Amino acid sequence: MIGKWSHALRVAGAVAAQRWRQSLRYPMNFVLNGVVQPLSWLAPVYFLGRAFAVDGRVPGLAAYTGSGDFTSFFLSGAIVAGLVGSVLWGMGFALKQQMDQGVLEANWLTPSSRFAQLVGVSLFDLTYTVVQFAITLGLAAALFGFHPTGSFWLALGFLVPVIAGLYGFGFALAGAVLLMRDANMLIDTSNFIVNVLSGENFPVKVLPPALLAISLALPTTYAMDGLRGLLLGTRTLWPVTWEFAALCVLAAWLIVLGRWSFLAVERFCRRRGTLALR
Template structure:
């Protein structure tokens, strides 16, 4: 716990040392979904002629809210992949990974601290994003805020699990950018970030159901835009929680494998 707290504190101090990162925190959540929102407005037609077809597929005519909620969760995933997923690789670049790993500190604690820092950053990102979307896009939440908070918490757990798994793989293959682009690209296409997944072919829908973000996006949209209750999202919430537990266990297991491999091969200092 002391090792995890030290790493989390260090990561947060680095962020605070470079306050210009807050510019991206404020600007990116507004600019990123704008293209999809305007594209949806163009397809809807001047008088909303196309909204009926969209509502039949998506279950809501609020295409702006539909896009905004999907892109918000995508940004949280993207942040976790870049910051938590590449944490160990960044430690290599800084020249601190090898020194930390040969110390008596818990090596898993070093990664757990990065995960704790990422949870705080993800919650901050979602909070700032939802406020901005309400002020600038007029996003309206029609459902239970407590239920949305529960779904967001479960979603963050799942995202952190994916990030931990990704971190172990990155240290193994020593590549960050290509893997981030691949993984987030798969989620962008298959998780229904900006469109209903039932417009895809059957085999793509099957793959979409194997991604935790698919259930997080669907349930959050249902609660926020259509006022779904617990009875409608119970299945999705259980699926998100299971994905979170499995990804966390997988991340810990992969980390142990990579740790053992690094001790045997002496590869920590290799690039």
């Protein structure tokens, strides 16, 4: 059992190292994708916030959340949204790239675990996101201002279970990519919907009731809400400990469901011999 895990870890580590090497071969891409992109996505909401701001604070947002510091509100949402993007794109898109280049079959014929290969790719994306966010947060704080009033480290605790849950979602999405043989639209749309319904740039209280019900079933909603509660002192939907418990339960459920659906699709594709198609 230990041998199996250590082998899986070695495979994941090797895949992640290979992806890092590839990424660093395109330095312009690294800078533009890693720094310019997250900053440019913050601009539309930041300037929108400025349109509603009175003396640097937004009274309307304060009425909903208890905090009118719109910049910090958006930035903390962007932290979780960045994680969502990195795991989902990491798993699904890498699979599609291998399909397009015709190496998926060859890679999957090796004796290494397919899950370990998938985790390896997203491990790269995750570490990439951490580096990216350290830089982006620093730049954004300098450009727009970021004023956390609560415990930064306690707030980061919310990110551990959400990453685990996102891996489950990523497994399911990778299965869907195998089935539909298309990645961009599927991942882009899932990524966007998850981030919007989790309240990346607004408190989920403003959602219509039907969308709010879906939002409350997503672990990322509790991650964003809890993170803001601990970091900025905003009013949370539920007490923070309850939100943490809900987040853990939903994340565990997503891992089981994601793993099961990926295995089912993979079996289906191998039986039909469609792994090499694109």
